[in-house]
Amino acid sequence: MLETILAVKSQENQRLYLPEEQEVTHYSLKDSLLSAPYIAGLIAEVKKASPSKGIIREDFNPVKIAHNYDQAGVQAISVLTDQHFFQGHRDFLTDIKKVVKVPVLRKDFIIDPVQIVESAYIGADAILLIGEALEPKKLHEFYLQARELGLEVLVEVHSEETLDGVLNEFTPQILGINNRNLHTFETKLSQTERMASLAPKESLLVSESGIFTHDDIQEVVNYGAKAVLVGESLMRQDHLGRAVEKLMSGVSV
Numbered sequence: 368m369l370e371t372i373l374a375v376k377s378q379e380n381q382r383l384y385l386p387e388e389q390e391v392t393h394y395s396l397k398d399s400l401l402s403a404p405y406i407a408g409l410i411a412e413v414k415k416a417s418p419s420k421g422i423i424r425e426d427f428n429p430v431k432i433a434h435n436y437d438q439a440g441v442q443a444i445s446v447l448t449d450q451h452f453f454q455g456h457r458d459f460l461t462d463i464k465k466v467v468k469v470p471v472l473r474k475d476f477i478i479d480p481v482q483i484v485e486s487a488y489i490g491a492d493a494i495l496l497i498g499e500a501l502e503p504k505k506l507h508e509f510y511l512q513a514r515e516l517g518l519e520v521l522v523e524v525h526s527e528e529t530l531d532g533v534l535n536e537f538t539p540q541i542l543g544i545n546n547r548n549l550h551t552f553e554t555k556l557s558q559t560e561r562m563a564s565l566a567p568k569e570s571l572l573v574s575e576s577g578i579f580t581h582d583d584i585q586e587v588v589n590y591g592a593k594a595v596l597v598g599e600s601l602m603r604q605d606h607l608g609r610a611v612e613k614l615m616s617g618v619s620v
């Protein structure tokens with residue numbers, strides 16, 4: 368599946384899109400995740416659809432969703448900006464950035480340096496770089512480019528092999544273990560269990576995908592995760608404030 372996504376991405380015209388410059392306040396993803404009052408930091412995702420689940424949320428107002436997440440006390444917001452596979456848009460991120468006071472992560476398939484420059488212009492505080500989408504050397508170059516532009520980076524890996532390749536090049540500040548198998552789409556928290564011990568102590572470890580309950584969060588925290596990235600389970604809830612509270616504290620309000 369990743370091959371298909373990357374083929375479509377490389378055919379999309381990766382032209383530089385520079386909106387009118389605007390004043391935005393930037394927030395640190397790492398600092399925010401480490402300041403969580405819960406057992407882990409929460410990156411809550413704004414995602415209308417996905418290749419594995421189709422439409423996840425019919426009533427989709429990205430700005431309203433992000434505002435509700437912010438009010439609920441999440442530590443960061445992840446915004447899918449890919450149009451083709453996730454029905455996202457880069458404007459969602461720019462609009463969200465205007466109404467929230469937490470860091471905003473651009474979640475997309477970044478394969479061209481132009482997308483990194485664009486991410487800074489559209490207001491992102493952080494970007495995602497996927498280990499399986501970039502050779503380790505290129506990933507490191509992209510990482511350094513992003514850092515020079517003031518962006519933080521969540522480096523995501525789906526396998527031990529990819530993690531090994533990345534760590535041979537550099538140590539990411541923020542490292543995501545994605546629990547989704549990119550071929551079958553199946554999610555297994557045991558992926559975090561298997562890989563967490565290979566993560567450097569200096570990297571803030573984020574467990575991503577397939578997290579639905581407070582017990583799931585407790586489980587990945589026990590494996591060593593300091594933060595979680597949650598999309599679908601929140602996106603399917605009507606009341607996001609209550610959903611965040613229940614997910615993070617384990618108690619219904």
Ligand SMILES: O=C(O)c1ccccc1NCC(=O)[C@H](O)[C@H](O)COP(=O)(O)O
Nearest residue numbers: 417418419420575576577578597598599
């Ligand atoms: O979500 C998918 O179906 C998907 C398929 C192929 C590549 C990436 C995909 N998702 C991106 C993500 O990593 C997730 O949106 C994110 O980790 C949240 O996952 P979840 O909580 O399971 O929605």
